[in-house]
Amino acid sequence: MANFFSTRATKGLLNVGEIYCPKNGEFPSFKEAAGTAYLNNFVKNVPEDDFNSLSLVLAIFSFLPNFLLVWIINLCTNAQNSPSDGLLYSNLRQLNLGLRGLCYSIYYSEFTNPNYKGKKALDVLDYKLNRVTE
Amino acid sequence: MLYDFIVVGSGSGGGALSYYLNKSGAKVLLLEAGKFYRKDTFPKTEAETSAYLYWGGGIEFAKDGRMGFLRTKMVGGSSIVYQCLMDRFDDIALNDWKNESGVNWFTPEIMAPHYDQVESDMVLHTFCREEMRPNGILFADACDKLGYKWGYLRRGQSNCAPEKDNDCTGCLGGCFRDSKQSSLVAFIQKAEKEGLEIIAETEIYKVEPNKDTCKVHGFQNGKQVTFEGKKVILSGGAFGSTRMMHMSGYKSKLPALGKKFASHPQFMWLGFQNEIVDAHKGMFQSVASKDPNFRAQGFKLENVFASPISIGMLMNETGIEHQRLMKQYRYMQCIEVAVRDENAGEILCDNKGKLTVSKPLTDQDKTRRDKGHHAIENILNTSGAKEIYKSKFYFGLHLMGGCTMGVDGATSVVNPDFQVHGEKTLYIADSSIFPNAPGINPGLTIKSLGHKLAQQLIK
Numbered sequence: 001m002a003n004f005f006s007t008r009a010t011k012g013l014l015n016v017g018e019i020y021c022p023k024n025g026e027f028p029s030f031k032e033a034a035g036t037a038y039l040n041n042f043v044k045n046v047p048e049d050d051f052n053s054l055s056l057v058l059a060i061f062s063f064l065p066n067f068l069l070v071w072i073i074n075l076c077t078n079a080q081n082s083p084s085d086g087l088l089y090s091n092l093r094q095l096n097l098g099l100r101g102l103c104y105s106i107y108y109s110e111f112t113n114p115n116y117k118g119k120k121a122l123d124v125l126d127y128k129l130n131r132v133t134e
Numbered sequence: 135m136l137y138d139f140i141v142v143g144s145g146s147g148g149g150a151l152s153y154y155l156n157k158s159g160a161k162v163l164l165l166e167a168g169k170f171y172r173k174d175t176f177p178k179t180e181a182e183t184s185a186y187l188y189w190g191g192g193i194e195f196a197k198d199g200r201m202g203f204l205r206t207k208m209v210g211g212s213s214i215v216y217q218c219l220m221d222r223f224d225d226i227a228l229n230d231w232k233n234e235s236g237v238n239w240f241t242p243e244i245m246a247p248h249y250d251q252v253e254s255d256m257v258l259h260t261f262c263r264e265e266m267r268p269n270g271i272l273f274a275d276a277c278d279k280l281g282y283k284w285g286y287l288r289r290g291q292s293n294c295a296p297e298k299d300n301d302c303t304g305c306l307g308g309c310f311r312d313s314k315q316s317s318l319v320a321f322i323q324k325a326e327k328e329g330l331e332i333i334a335e336t337e338i339y340k341v342e343p344n345k346d347t348c349k350v351h352g353f354q355n356g357k358q359v360t361f362e363g364k365k366v367i368l369s370g371g372a373f374g375s376t377r378m379m380h381m382s383g384y385k386s387k388l389p390a391l392g393k394k395f396a397s398h399p400q401f402m403w404l405g406f407q408n409e410i411v412d413a414h415k416g417m418f419q420s421v422a423s424k425d426p427n428f429r430a431q432g433f434k435l436e437n438v439f440a441s442p443i444s445i446g447m448l449m450n451e452t453g454i455e456h457q458r459l460m461k462q463y464r465y466m467q468c469i470e471v472a473v474r475d476e477n478a479g480e481i482l483c484d485n486k487g488k489l490t491v492s493k494p495l496t497d498q499d500k501t502r503r504d505k506g507h508h509a510i511e512n513i514l515n516t517s518g519a520k521e522i523y524k525s526k527f528y529f530g531l532h533l534m535g536g537c538t539m540g541v542d543g544a545t546s547v548v549n550p551d552f553q554v555h556g557e558k559t560l561y562i563a564d565s566s567i568f569p570n571a572p573g574i575n576p577g578l579t580i581k582s583l584g585h586k587l588a589q590q591l592i593k
Binding site for chain 2 (some may be wrong): 019020021022024025027041042043044045046047049050060073077079080083084089090091092093094096097100104105106108109110111121122124125126127129130131132133134
């Protein structure tokens with residue numbers, strides 16, 4: 001069965017993404033710029049077990065108040081520096097990279113919300129790639 | 135149908151091997167789990183590249199969640215997304231292989247004709263000063279000031295159109311002009327024209343060798359399929375071949391299966407310059423360290439770079455601090471240290487085929503990393519970097535071991551003739567047979583080992 005984020009999980013991702021990539025000067029807020037319509041394309045090759053775990057975590061995140069979410073994200077971020085190789089810290093590290101990967105994949109990409117007309121994150125970086133095919 | 139040879143996996147090893155076997159007139163089938171992309175169908179964006187071309191939908195993790203592994207899934211394998219840097223192994227690497235495995239043909243003299251043949255079948259280009267971009271110039275000039283030896287890289291490429299300002303970071307998701315000499319371009323597409331049968335999107339999970347032939351079992355579009363060849367060669371890479379061997383029940387017969395895994399852990403640091411560097415533009419990687427002291431100390435440095443999502447992933451900061459760092463994307467100078475690591479890792483597999491990879495950094499690995507970081511810091515400071523970002527995240531691109539070659543079936547998986555110990559019709563030819571980490575880009579040697587095996591099988 002294809003991996004598909006529920007509305008609830010997508011809401012959780014938007015909340016998390018806003019912590020990683022808030023509105024800041026020229027940078028757009030994750031919530032307004034992220035092309036969540038493309039989200040499912042980016043997870044179609046994620047193993048089903050991993051996807052289901054991620055989807056569940058995101059759905060839970062959608063219910064959490066922002067201060068608690070910030071605390072959890074900080075926990076994940078700090079796990080990167082923890083000497084512990086226990087199950088909790090291993091999972092937090094994987095969650096840290098998984099969430100960041102998903103958020104940055106749509107934030108630093110061409111796949112923005114079609115209703116968003118402002119400057120994209122890639123434009124703020126002034127990133128241009130020239131592909132010469134012929 | 136009974137094939138003369140079935141090659142499972144189409145990366146550096148499988149691509150070259152199937153080309154040479156097919157050239158001999160044999161009936162060869164090349165099987166690949168991933169899709170068959172061409173220059174005009176590769177993903178066009180970084181986000182799609184990560185999501186579509188890699189196992190795990192982007193990245194796989196070591197058990198402790200510290201190290202990420204990048205493992206590709208498509209016809210051409212890792213050679214599609216890597217930089218195609220073509221280096222021969224030196225005496226140090228081959229001697230260490232010989233000593234660890236007991237295989238006496240791991241010598242520069244015996245490997246030379248295989249390197250020669252593979253090199254003659256590719257278009258190779260060695261960079262020069264005029265082709266260097268600012269990231270490379272900053273690196274080389276600082277090395278000169280510090281007394282570090284460096285050299286130009288040799289890359290497989292035919293026509294990258296630098297005069298038209300083509301940006302080669304784009305080809306990290308597959309070369310869209312068939313210039314990069316991936317296995318797809320240098321071998322598979324040529325063999326395809328000469329009759330090589332290629333079946334993509336077919337994932338083999340089990341091999342069944344017998345006295346005269348070998349069957350492979352897998353799934354294609356959700357349906358069970360079986361193919362049979364007089365000889366089967368696994369070329370699925372360290373994870374892929376090891377997984378197939380695990381799922382075929384070899385762990386009880388060959389206790390070394392899955393062991394001696396190494397990955398050349400890579401650590402990227404960034405230096406922020408006052409002037410624009412544009413490290414993502416043009417021929418973005420042209421030089422590397424060539425310092426014998428670094429080699430002796432077990433690391434090398436390269437002036438790599440990546441597209442924004444990957445650079446963002448190097449940073450553990452969130453929010454405004456993350457954006458402050460990313461805003462300087464065009465001002466970033468980048469150097470990585472690749473560690474010649476000890477083969478202390480292990481690839482395990484459950485009965486459903488789920489891999490668990492243990493890859494601790496040993497004390498020696500950490501010492502080598504720290505020495506490399508010290509050299510990077512010196513280079514970045516000498517280059518005038520106003521700020522240095524020391525990323526803690528590290529990853530493995532060169533996945534090696536798991537089915538190592540050796541003379542003893544108790545401590546290795548394949549014998550010096552590439553045959554699985556105790557089997558007559560089952561072979562392995564890819565990076566999984568590496569006895570230990572060479573500390574050198576492995577692509578050319580994997581292809582050359584494929585050529586060596588092809589010569590042996592054709593006889």
